[in-house]
Amino acid sequence: MKKTLPLLITVFIALLLSGCSPFFIRNGEPVIISNSQQTEDNARNTSDNANTLTIDNINSRLTDGIIYDISRDGDYLLVGKQTRTPTSESSETAESYYNLSTYAFETDQSNTLLYSNKNQANGLLDHKNKGYYYLEFSQNGEEYDAKLLWSDLEGDTTKNISNSKESVSPGFSMIDEDLVIYGNQNGEIKLVDHQRTLFNPDGTIHSYKMSKKLPIVKIDFLEKHEIAFFTAFNEESRSFDLYYVYLTKDNPQPVLIQQNVYFFDLYAKSNTLLYSTSGEKDTQKLVRLDILDNTRTILKEGYIGLFAFNSTGERIIYSEKSDPSSNSQNLWFMDIEGKNQIQLASNLNIAGDRIIFHPHKSTVYFTVFTLNEDNSDARKISYSVYTIDYSTS
């Protein structure tokens, strides 16, 4: 015991002193790291990746405004810009609204299509009829109503597509050059045949009143199967949910696909739906739904922002925040299986929910915002169109 006690005390002191210093980490000794062995993010961009992407050109401010669409020939963009409306004699201050404009690549010029003292948004170019559909918002008390209109590119003709009693869902879709689908706050789905509407004044707006009243937020249509997909606010669960409904009856019954879905993208040619739903904690899951098989594949989980199929449907582009508290997002490409991920952009303040692909080139367009405190305008947030030219091999 007499011999053991000093030994124990010595061991104890040695352990106590050494326990606070790291055993396995060398102080002051540089260690070379091969980055490919490290992070999951790096693993996306390893040389083992079958595809490689090269950023050829970046234009961080192609034009001001929020991008909505691109012309079929790729010559101009449909952009929402902040414009000052002409002031009336009684008004001493100019007011600003977002009106739709076009931006021509060749001339680098913007042209406001139709000045309005109402905000215009969510425009979609009608290539066949040389016009565009858009929503016009008006404030009714504390609520905003939205109307769906069509206007020609010259601004000469404007037509109301929706009626005055309904408030159109922000997310309407152009199915093809003749067909537009929209929903309203009353839970009605309207299928609008443009041509008939124009040349048949009686119009061929087919209205579907669902058996359950669901205020529709965004809607799209798989024409060949007559299935409409939409997100709507569920009063009972207090969440935005994804539904589908067969538009074969006048009073179709909506079927819930997934709860907690705000945004989705439909690629009709491959009968595939892409949507994001809530995941663990604050993250989202990006899910691909094969409509005909009704199989769901989780492609990605993280702080997902916007996402979309590219024009061929072979790839998916999506944005992701590295930090949920940050506004900065990274932009990524991946295949429809969720693999072969390639970074396209880093730490950009991406806004909106639209990413536009050039019809002929490997170029993407999306909206970014900047917080400009010394901006002379009253609004401190300014939007611009960000464009990336890339090439893959």
Place this chain on the structure above:
Amino acid sequence: MKLTFRTKFILANMVVVFLTMIFLAIFVIQGLMYYSFNSTQNQLVSMGEESQFYISQEIKALESPGGNEAAYLSNALSLSEDLSRINNVRVLLFNTEGSLLADSANVDSKEDIDYLEEVEIALGLDSGKSVSVYKRVDGVSSIYYAMPLFIDDEKIGAVSFIQSMSFIDDIVQQIILLFMGASFVGFIVVLIISNVLSNSIFRPIRELVNSAKRLSAGNFDELLHYEADDEIGNLTTNFNKMSLHIKDKITQIENEKQKLSSIISSIEDGVIALDLDNRAFIINDTAREILNLHSKNASLDMLFDRAEFAEIIDYVAREHKDLSKEVKYNNKNLHVYSNLIKGPENVIGILLVIRDITKIIELENQQRLFISSVSHELRTPLTTIIGYSDLLQRRATENPELLQKSLQTINDEGKRLLRLVSDLLDLSTFENTHFKMIFADVDLNDLLKDVIGQMKIKSGKFNIDIFYNNTELPFVRGDKDRLKQVMINILDNAIKYSNSGDIIKVLATSDANCVEISVRDFGPGISPEIKDKIFDPFYRVDEDRSRKQGGSGLGLAIVKDIVERHLGSISVESQPGEGTMILIRFPH
């Protein structure tokens, strides 16, 4: 300081808890450090990749006419600030020479960040590689990370991150405090629980200890009861077996000792075993009897004080030889045999075997006296016969009177010799244990009448009368002829020692237990000192009278022998001048 096993148990538990807490703390701290370091390093690598991409993106977005490097050099500060904001880490940008271009933090640091070894190393690396180093500066841990910057395979500089690991230091401090607190609480808990548990754990051990005490005190009957099948249970079982085994062995030893003691006690000789300190560890009752060692004050020291015994013991101890010797001790003749008591490897003591040969000596003396008396008795008549024979041979024809007298004397002496030989033979026969008497119911009254009738003829010659009185006499078991002989010898003796004109009274009575016959003469009587000797062979009160009357001196010895063979008793009462009464008792 003596610590009980229970105290040691509790202390050991506390030490175990303490060491466990220390090792846990070290394990946790080291693990946390290692994990945090690796995790942070991985994050820095990811940041580096992101930063590389971001810088490339921003440089390309600028479309600087001076090229990528020029754009990098002119925008390094904003880039470092953007990266610092994005990654929440201090960002340093360097050019290809390793010179600092921008630092996202405006802090005064003792460290020379204008030159960092890791940056130099990073500038020499290819794309896809980076360098990391852990440093502890001013007591604060940090990871310094550096990687080269490439835009389209063009190296434009290097980026470095300085990630503080002070949070780890804080956590380690917290962990140490927590473990210290936990250790303290653990001590208390262990102390309490060990105290409680040790009671139940050590109870069987305490019982074992108590049982061992009782076992050592000689109580082998108590067995321990412990149900659990563990080490204590095995110990208890084996202890009980041991206890029973010891008990059996001790019982065996006791039995053997008892047997030995019984054997030694059964030995008619005295046995004394002395150890090397002359203390007796065995002494049987016979030895005590012989040496008169019954009283409390008696001890063997009295024995050793006697020179005879001391010499014997000394001789045996010295010469290592056995010794037999006769010694005289307290008026006893003792035969002492002594030898060494040898153990398996050495001598363990001295054995003394003592035999009381006093009676043997007396018997031998008696035998010598008897033979001497017989020889004398035989020699006397033979001498007379031979003498008168010689005389006759020489002078028989000259003197017819002498011839007659000599022949008469020879005849008388011959008869006397014959009687003597007959009596000797009788005595020998009676003393022969194989001699069988024929027992039958004997009417003593008839027998006495018969014998008295015969003896009256002899007594009448000497003018002595015999009177007989009796009560109702029961039958006795006896040999009629021998009983006759008894009465003949007694009456013959009474006649011999009566004077002319005396009477002899014979009285026979009986009581509940025995028949009593008394023969009283009124002769000279016997003095008290010698009256018990009259039953000794050849003893004569009056030699002359006995010889004249032809006595052999064996009559009363024969009488006594026959009476005792009949389980009776014979006694004599006499006073000088008042005659003698011989009293015989026979049981019926």
